[in-house]
Amino acid sequence: xxxRRVLAATGVPTHSCCMIPGVRILSSHxxxxxxxxxxxxxxxxxxxxxxxxxxxPKPSDFKLVEEKIPALKNGEVQFEALFIxxxxxxxxxxxxxxxxxxxxxxxxxxxVESKHPNYKKGDNVVGYMGWETHPICNPDTLxxxxxxxxxxxxxxxxxxxxxxxxxxxxxxxxNTAFFGLTELxxxxxxxxxxxxxxxxxxxxxxxxxxxxxxxxxxxxxxxxEKLDWLTSLGFDVVIDYKEEDVDKRLTEKVPQGIDCxxxxxxxxxxxxxxxHMNMFGRVAVCGAIAGYNAKTPPLAPMVQSAIVMNQLRLxxxxxxxxxxxxxxxxxxxxxxxxxxxxQFREFVTEGFEKLPEALIGxxxxxAVGKALxxx
Ligand SMILES: NC(=O)C1=CN([C@@H]2O[C@H](COP(=O)(O)OP(=O)(O)OC[C@H]3O[C@@H](n4cnc5c(N)ncnc54)[C@H](OP(=O)(O)O)[C@@H]3O)[C@@H](O)[C@H]2O)C=CC1
Ligand SMILES: CCCCCC(=O)/C=C/[C@H]1[C@H](O)CC(=O)[C@@H]1CCCCCCC(=O)O
Numbered sequence: 502x503x504x505r506r507v508l509a510a511t512g513v514p515t516h517s518c519c520m521i522p523g524v525r526i527l528s529s530h531x532x533x534x535x536x537x538x539x540x541x542x543x544x545x546x547x548x549x550x551x552x553x554x555x556x557x558p559k560p561s562d563f564k565l566v567e568e569k570i571p572a573l574k575n576g577e578v579q580f581e582a583l584f585i586x587x588x589x590x591x592x593x594x595x596x597x598x599x600x601x602x603x604x605x606x607x608x609x610x611x612x613v614e615s616k617h618p619n620y621k622k623g624d625n626v627v628g629y630m631g632w633e634t635h636p637i638c639n640p641d642t643l644x645x646x647x648x649x650x651x652x653x654x655x656x657x658x659x660x661x662x663x664x665x666x667x668x669x670x671x672x673x674x675x676n677t678a679f680f681g682l683t684e685l686x687x688x689x690x691x692x693x694x695x696x697x698x699x700x701x702x703x704x705x706x707x708x709x710x711x712x713x714x715x716x717x718x719x720x721x722x723x724x725x726e727k728l729d730w731l732t733s734l735g736f737d738v739v740i741d742y743k744e745e746d747v748d749k750r751l752t753e754k755v756p757q758g759i760d761c762x763x764x765x766x767x768x769x770x771x772x773x774x775x776x777h778m779n780m781f782g783r784v785a786v787c788g789a790i791a792g793y794n795a796k797t798p799p800l801a802p803m804v805q806s807a808i809v810m811n812q813l814r815l816x817x818x819x820x821x822x823x824x825x826x827x828x829x830x831x832x833x834x835x836x837x838x839x840x841x842x843x844q845f846r847e848f849v850t851e852g853f854e855k856l857p858e859a860l861i862g863x864x865x866x867x868a869v870g871k872a873l874x875x876x
Contacts, residue, residue, distance in 0.1 A: 545570050545635035548604050548856055554595060557794045557864065563604065563857045576639045578620045580610035580630060580653075586668040587850075587859045587872040588702075592793040594646050604632035604856070605646045607673065608876075609664050610653070617641075620655065627667040628653025632856050634876055647821050654827075662838070663847075669702055669871035670838060670845040676830035677787060677820040678706035678763075683714075684823070685785035685816050686761035690715030693757055695774055698765030698790060699736070700727035702871035706834070707763045708736050709843050719755055721747065721770065727869055734844060742770050751777045758782075767791045772802040778811050786817040794864055846870030 544567050551564035573579055586607040594605070608631070612624040617640055620626070629645045630636040630653065638653075645651040656667055669675060681703075688694050694711040698704040699720030708718045712735045720736040722728060728739040738754045740747055747770055751759075758779040764771050767789030775784070792799050808815065823830065837843035848868035850859040853876045863872040 548632040550600050550602050560857045573616050575616050578617050579614040579637045581613050582608045582610045582876045584609040584665040585874045587863050589790050609667050625656045626653040674702040675834040677703050679830040680823040681785045681787050682707050686783045688716050688761045692760035693717045694761040695719040695759045696763045697721045747773045768799045769801040772804050775804045775807045780811050782813045784815040848872045850874045
């Protein structure tokens with residue numbers, strides 16, 4: 502927003518290549534900028550909104566800018582981004598953000614310089630510093646995409662585990678899986694848990710946690726590579742929702758019915774799953790990715806009859822609900838990782854400039870496991 506105001510004040514159109522003091526617009530199309538390799542340690546790169554998304558995000562919806570890093574003020578910390586997260590929520594949550602606004606999101610970063618008592622040079626953190634290579638922020642006033650104050654978290658010693666896990670199994674997606682499943686679905690050993698978006702960052706963990714709790718697990722995803730991976734993780738039934746008739750496969754392979762449904766996707770497929778649920782089934786509505794890129798909301802068969810007849814309980818949630826118990830989820834997942842009972846896969850794209858492509862690919866289902874960009 503500030504950049505846009507600066508540009509407006511100079512009379513420079515925000516979509517054109519330009520030079521203004523302290524701000525260099527490298528290109529209105531980020532992919533052409535890969536040839537420009539002039540970044541000095543005194544500058545930071547940001548990806549900002551150049552256009553509002555219309556359907557699927559496009560590379561030209563983003564603009565890469567390079568700015569001088571200002572002097573650090575009291576209370577501020579300067580970071581160097583190591584890994585930046587790519588998450589489906591970025592698509593719907595960006596609606597209404599002003600043009601010129603830096604793309605929001607979480608990153609794992611190292612403290613380069615600090616004028617804040619709780620952060621010291623060399624600390625590794627995870628926080629919502631957005632799509633920027635060398636962000637400066639005051640941790641006490643940093644906002645999450647949720648609009649709440651959320652200080653970057655100083656990471657403990659990860660020992661041999663990669664720091665990037667703080668954006669995946671040992672971070673927000675891990676806690677989404679853990680709390681969403683255990684608190685809202687409350688699965689009991691022997692029950693059947695079904696997961697849509699099963700090979701994604703959250704879904705792949707939900708299925709494994711359900712197995713750890715003694716449940717039978719049904720995973721719904723697309724493409725053989727994903728289904729084979731889920732089978733190798735111990736999922737009992739896997740269904741390709743694009744290649745198979747989900748209703749028929751559930752009737753054949755899950756005759757006992759579904760007790761818990763962890764829904765990452767929504768839409769028609771979720772209506773089908775709800776029609777296979779048992780009495781007093783529980784549904785954690787985690788996301789609705791089937792509609793995030795849609796220009797008009799996708800239609801789906803009505804679900805109220807199944808909800809009433811089987812006395813189902815559906816509950817939507819944001820994982821921030823459990824911010825007060827954050828470490829409990831991380832430690833539980835870390836324990837399972839160390840015991841080899843919670844496997845993770847990362848889908849890493851190299852290069853800060855590739856962030857838009859990585860987001861577009863994630864929304865198309867390209868990623869297996871957690872999508873990340875290594876800066
Ligand atoms: N409530 C909360 O606090 C949180 C919610 N979420 C939500 O959880 C869901 C999963 O997030 P995450 O695991 O990080 O995402 P990922 O990108 O890792 O996985 C999402 C998967 O959804 C599938 N998918 C994409 N488009 C469609 C579609 N049109 N129909 C069906 N499936 C589709 C893709 O798999 P495939 O190719 O197999 O279709 C993709 O792999 C999202 O909806 C996200 O918004 C995430 C974190 C926190
Ligand atoms: C609006 C669709 C949200 C889809 C669900 C999802 O993916 C949520 C992800 C949250 C994750 O915990 C990290 C975040 O900060 C995400 C929250 C998104 C904030 C929603 C903003 C609501 C608002 O203020 O309008």
